Structures are given as C-alpha cells and as structure tokens.
Amino acid sequence: xxxxxxxxxxxxxxxxxxxxxxxxxxxxxxxxxxxxxxxxxxxxxxxxxxxxxxxxxxxxxxxxxxxxxxxxxxxxxxxxxxxxxxxxxxxxxxxxxxxxxxxxxxxxxxxxxxxxxxxxxxxxxxxxxxxxxxxxxxxxxxxxxxxxxxxxxxxxxxxxxxxxxxxxxxxxxxxxxxxxxxxxxxxxxxxxxxxxxxxxxxxxxxxxxxxxxxxxxxxxxxxxxxxxxxx
Numbered sequence: 001x002x003x004x005x006x007x008x009x010x011x012x013x014x015x016x017x018x019x020x021x022x023x024x025x026x027x028x029x030x031x032x033x034x035x036x037x038x039x040x041x042x043x044x045x046x047x048x049x050x051x052x053x054x055x056x057x058x059x060x061x062x063x064x065x066x067x068x069x070x071x072x073x074x075x076x077x078x079x080x081x082x083x084x085x086x087x088x089x090x091x092x093x094x095x096x097x098x099x100x101x102x103x104x105x106x107x108x109x110x111x112x113x114x115x116x117x118x119x120x121x122x123x124x125x126x127x128x129x130x131x132x133x134x135x136x137x138x139x140x141x142x143x144x145x146x147x148x149x150x151x152x153x154x155x156x157x158x159x160x161x162x163x164x165x166x167x168x169x170x171x172x173x174x175x176x177x178x179x180x181x182x183x184x185x186x187x188x189x190x191x192x193x194x195x196x197x198x199x200x201x202x203x204x205x206x207x208x209x210x211x212x213x214x215x216x217x218x219x220x221x222x223x224x225x226x227x228x229x230x231x
C-alpha cells in the first residue's frame with residue numbers, strides 16, 4: 001500500500017495525517033480555527049519529518065477538494081501542490097462531504113436502506129450538502145440548499161436520512177419528520193478520515209493535474225429552494 005500525506009482544511013478545523021499501508025502513523029488537528037495559515041505549514045513539516053523517521057517515501061498527497069471555505073481550501077490546496085511539485089509526486093483530490101460520510105458510516109453498523117446527508121454550514125438557513133447511500137453512491141449531488149419546509153421531501157418519504165455536520169444543527173426545527181435523524185456529535189471533515197478514499201484514488205491512479213487543479217469553493221454554488229415531489 002501507499003504512503004500518503006493527507007491534508008484537510010475545508011472548514012475551521014485544520015488537520016494533517018500521514019498514512020502507511022492502511023494505517024495512520026501521524027496526525028495533527030487544530031479545532032481553534034480558522035488557523036490554517038499559521039498551523040498547516042508546521043503540521044505538514046512534522047508529517048514529512050515523521051515519514052523520514054519511519055523511513056517512508058511519500059507516494060502522493062491527498063487534499064480535501066471541497067465544497068468548503070474559499071480561504072481554507074485555497075491554503076490547503078496550495079500547500080498540497082507545493083509538496084507535490086517539490087517531491088515530484090501525484091496529487092489526489094478527495095470530496096469533503098464524502099470524507100464526512102465515511103466518518104459516520106464506519107462508526108457503527110447501519111441498515112442498508114439508511115441515507116447519509118453530510119452538511120456544511122453556509123450562511124443564514126443555507127447548507128452545502130449531498131446525500132449518499134451505504135455504498136457511498138450519490139443519491140443527491142452536491143448542492144447549496146436553503147433549508148425550508150419540504151426540502152429533501154423526496155428522500156424522507158420512504159427512507160431514513162441521517163443528517164450531520166456543522167450545518168445540521170440549525171436544520172432540526174425544519175427537518176423534523178419521523179424519518180429525519182440527527183447525530184448528537186458534530187462531524188468535522190478530518191485528514192485522518194480521508195484514508196480509505198485517498199487510497200482508493202491512488203490504486204485507481206485517479207490523480208489531479210497539479211498545475212491546474214482547483215477545488216469546489218462554497219462561493220461557486222447558488223442556493224436552491226426545496227423541490228417538491230411531482231405526482
């Protein structure tokens with residue numbers, strides 16, 4: 001298996017993890033952010049030092065590619081590109097919402113028909129979200145949503161949807177149907193949760209063009225109102 005440097009800066013949490021043969025061998029996280037500009041460089045250097053200590057040769061850099069904060073993603077992607085250029089290794093982009101979904105899916109066993117909806121807070125009653133099934137297949141593509149009565153109705157009618165992330169708390173008063181469930185704990189996208197997705201991309205040689213790669217910034221999405229079921 002590969003030795004990967006994982007970088008996650010899409011929200012206010014800054015995190016870095018070094019993985020080798022499917023195991024995390026080094027990790028750093030800062031929840032006091034946004035502090036990416038001051039923390040990320042030091043964390044990456046520590047991870048590279050750890051790789052040297054364990055006599056590991058980095059095979060690729062994986063970076064969270066959004067959706068997320070413009071500033072946070074810009075800092076993370078710039079750092080990832082710099083390491084890739086400097087070491088001559090490939091770049092992997094990992095979807096932020098998929099990172100959050102994997103975190104929850106791996107926590108415990110869920111019924112096969114449960115849907116997972118990670119949410120990143122935007123402004124007012126807006127969130128950035130997607131919906132996945134248990135195989136991480138997208139049921140609803142990434143979008144910016146205005147949380148109003150009727151939103152996600154098509155998904156909540158027949159199936160349980162688990163909502164989580166820093167945008168989920170403000171949705172409880174609106175998404176209060178019997179099939180809407182909320183995790184009590186906030187789920188942050190973390191570098192240590194990128195491992196499975198990053199390794200899959202590495203095995204499939206799914207690399208980004210280091211020179212031209214750009215992440216999904218929150219500002220690129222336009223919030224949409226609920227789309228009701230057509231009978």
